[in-house]
Amino acid sequence: MNDTKESFHTNPLRIYNHMNKRNQIWVAFRAAFPYTVPILAGFVFLGIAYGIFMNSLGFSAIYPILMSLFIFAGSMEFVAATLLLITFGPINALVLTLMVNARHLFYGISMLDKYRGIGKKKLYMIYGLCDESFAINSTVNIPNFVDKGWFMFFVTLLNHFYWVIGSAMGGIFGSYVKFNTEGLEFVMTSLFVVIFIEQWMKEKKHHSAVLGLGLSTISLLIFGGTHFIIPAMIAILGVLILLRKQLEKVEVSAT
């Protein structure tokens, strides 16, 4: 008797919870989408450029599509294309990838806390932790009524989707593009500048932002475009560790 009474009461609740969950996912999707619109523009364009590039090297459209789907790291995919044209060297390919993508280590460390406790989605979100997904997910203020896990999941998924669609379009229709797209890649630069400014206006102290900008610039001037990232990362890490006492004091006194 007790059992039937209970199921009578829990059932509508379960249905309600189920509806509520679907609704939450939809709310998170709608909250996430506007943040990804600049990336829609940037990735579709860069993806098309990548598809055309692969096409010009003699690869069929399936190459850019699958590489974008599985690698999902823009600049590395351009490098990977050139790796396919030289003599076979898997270890060389691995080491080069680790060097070009070393910056992802910093993204992971920054997202350890934010990605905590969001279930199985987390595996995909780490898999898809590209520059743009990191830039949005690490800085955006997600409203309280939006599920944070689903929000960050959709940012990652939409970005991944745009990139694959762009590569496919470039690979398939690349040779028909007539519109002069020179300079369109600046959308990505603009996006990072905007995110930098947003972050700047949000924080009380700018030590970290100034260090990132300054040390990277110095490293770029010394080591040049192809080799500057790892020295810049080491310098940023070193100085942040050295300044830990001061910066933590700043944070405590600021709050």
Place this chain on the structure above:
Amino acid sequence: MTMSLTQQIITIAMVVLGTMLTRFLPFIVFPSGKPTPKYVQYLGKVLPSAVIGLLVIYCFKDVSLLSASRGIPEFLGVVVVAFLHYWRKNMLISIAGGTIVYMILVQVVFL
């Protein structure tokens, strides 16, 4: 093309493996079940601002001050983005404005 299909697949698999190592490593070294060391928590807090600074500079890695345009279009593009963003505080307006100005500069002004 000098590589066989198998060699191509292995090469791409290596690139996937390398990329995934750099993305998963922090989460493997500091699993969410265990408390993260204090210094890593500190880095997690201060790194994002610095890394976004790094990403901004990363976009200029191929700009040469010795080229014909001397990086002027890139500089002006950033100025427009920053100006629009302080003025209107609308992400899409800032990004679209900066990109359009940059495209005009590289297509029409600096040839």
